[in-house]
Amino acid sequence: MAITKTDIINKALTLVGASPVISIDDDSNNARVLSRVYEIALRSILAECKWNFATKRANLSSVTNTLDFNDIGETLVYAKPTDMIRIFSTNPPQAQWREEGEYIISDSSGLGVRYVYYLDVPSRYPSYFLDAFVDKLASEISYSIVNSATLAQSFIEKYERLSLPKAVASNSQTGIQQVMQDDAWELAKYFNNQPNS
Numbered sequence: 001m002a003i004t005k006t007d008i009i010n011k012a013l014t015l016v017g018a019s020p021v022i023s024i025d026d027d028s029n030n031a032r033v034l035s036r037v038y039e040i041a042l043r044s045i046l047a048e049c050k051w052n053f054a055t056k057r058a059n060l061s062s063v064t065n066t067l068d069f070n071d072i073g074e075t076l077v078y079a080k081p082t083d084m085i086r087i088f089s090t091n092p093p094q095a096q097w098r099e100e101g102e103y104i105i106s107d108s109s110g111l112g113v114r115y116v117y118y119l120d121v122p123s124r125y126p127s128y129f130l131d132a133f134v135d136k137l138a139s140e141i142s143y144s145i146v147n148s149a150t151l152a153q154s155f156i157e158k159y160e161r162l163s164l165p166k167a168v169a170s171n172s173q174t175g176i177q178q179v180m181q182d183d184a185w186e187l188a189k190y191f192n193n194q195p196n197s
Contacts, residue, residue, distance in 0.1 A: 002123035
């Protein structure tokens with residue numbers, strides 16, 4: 001059976017000792033509170049890690065917008081992917097880039113990125129992510145629904161100290177381990193060469 005958004009919110013409600021809902025769109029206080037915090041909490045936890053299940057690659061599209069002024073090396077303007085949460089790497093790896101508003105400014109033509117995207121399909125979440133996400137939701141709703149700051153704090157601590165680190169560790173063990181490539185400075189250190197300027 002596929003996990004649904006309703007399954008996730010009802011587990012969070014159960015953990016805080018509140019009544020479950022039929023849907024997040026119910027006309028009940030519990031559903032209204034969860035409706036307000038669900039997307040924000042999901043975006044927040046997705047930004048915490050390079051989640052393998054929510055990673056995409058894209059070659060960015062350049063835009064014709066020009067900058068009012070350019071810093072050294074900033075020659076190209078790209079549109080950020082609309083579903084992007086956080087960039088974790090670029091192609092080419094040595095590209096200089098930064099986010100600025102709705103754009104990515106870079107010195108490299110043909111910039112590709114690997115990024116975490118907004119994935120709102122609960123059936124695709126691994127169990128380790130679900131556990132952390134439910135704890136995050138429980139921390140967000142504890143005060144609003146059961147009026148307990150103590151319970152909210154205990155879920156925040158559980159999320160930060162247990163479920164999120166466990167999820168990040170489990171995520172890091174899936175697939176081939178990514179190895180950082182040495183840059184010119186590292187190579188110079190070990191091989192007594194001068195880095196290219």
